[in-house]
Amino acid sequence: MAEGGSKVMAIDNRKKLQKIIERMEAEILLGSFVYVNYFPKSKRAAMFDELEKKGTQQLDERVATPFIKDFAMTWFDTKKVEWRNSYQQTTMNHLIAYIVPRLGDKRVGDITRADILDFRSSLAKEPKQKSKPLKATSINKIMMPLRIMLEDAADRYDFTSPFKRIKSLKIERTDVAPFTIEEVMLFINAVRKDFKSYYTVRFFTGMRTGEIDGLQWKHVDFDRREILVRETYVRNELTYTKNNSSQREIYMSQPVFDALKKQFETTGHGDLVFCNRDGGFLTSKNVTDRVWYPLLEHLGLKRRVPYQSRHTAATLWLAAGEAPEWIARQMGHTTTEMLFRIYSRYVPNLTRKDGSAFDRLLQNQASSVSDAMEVKDAKP
Secondary structure (H helix, E strand, C coil): CHHHHHHHHHHHHHHHHHHHHHHHHHHHHHCCCCHHHHCCCCCCHHHHHHHHHHHHHHHHHHHHCCEHHHHHHHHHHHHHHHCCHHHHHHHHHHHHHHHHHHHCCCEHHHCCHHHHHHHHHHHHCCECCCCCECCHHHHHHHHHHHHHHHHHHHHHHCCCCCCCCCCCCCCCCCCCCCCCHHHHHHHHHHCCHHHHHHHHHHHHHCCCHHHHHCCEHHHEECCCCEEEECEEEECCEEEECCCHHHCEEEECCHHHHHHHHHHHHHHCCCCECCCCCCCCCCCHHHHHHHHHHHHHHHHCCCCCCCCHHHHHHHHHHHHHCCCHHHHHHHHCCCCCHHHHHHHHHHHHHHHCCCCHHHHHHHHHHHHHHHHHHHHHHHCC
16 A cells, blocks of 8 residues: 555656646746746755846846937947048938938847848848949948947947947959050140149049148148148048048159149149139039040040049059059058059059060070070080
8 A cells, every 4th residue: 555655646746846847948938937946945046046136137237228319329429529520420421311210219238130130231222323222332331330339339338249240241342444644645635724734633643532622732842842641621621631641742743743833823822722713622523524524525535433543643653663662652551562452453554564574584594595505515
């Protein structure tokens, strides 16, 4: 009897244990399992209780984080002191046009990696001009302030930034389209008189649009034959150059020297080297649409943006055999890496050094060996 009662009790205990296990599994699945409720006397009870409290605290902190639309403005106000005005405007445009409308109602601590990838995917479908989607370059520029903002929020509110392991989109390499020296001279000779000096300087100095449009006479040193690049005109503002390496001294070749001397006769009484009729800054888009593109079309030259004048200067310097280090300094590059990566493929076409020099070396060496053997054979 006692043995039978033990078996019944054992079966009952197994059933009870099975129900407890099932309840524990259900709580674990629902995320409501509390270790201490089932094992109050366990040595690990205190440890699990501490972890539970910490997890609850972190969850509360995440819930307490501000919404993107609120934090974005706070973040912008604290960061804008580090940026030039043009970058402030660009960042604010990205916040207002893209980030806040799509993610503004989410809390910074609740943004997930999936949210970021979905947002980026939506940008790829965003129509811009003529219903064309945004390119990878534009998408990366929009994602950058979001990345920095969430990283700052993660530091401030103690959570892990969801941007980890999310890389920028790959940018397709675009070939530059510099002018040949014949095309440059054709353009300069045909351009209207009031822009002849302007484009001579552009083609033979490699200055950026903002740099030449913001050039002042106080930064033109005729005695040392140097143009001092110290400021740039961007978004209706004369400001510091793109970066520190852009602060440079450009050597005046003879055509540039002569062009600036000629220009001084017209605008030397004012501050700006190149200006409109009222002495104010040129409007880049206006000049491009009314002078640059119409002349390219008239001359039957390939349509390309004015920035190609900068690429032209680099390729012509390389073709002339100037030292790469010197060219890099003229362009405002810190190293020659970009120089060779972007422009080197044009040098063989411009200088006709396409491997024939090495062939000539081998031919000369073979001739020397042949001549030496003939002399040796001729000896008695």
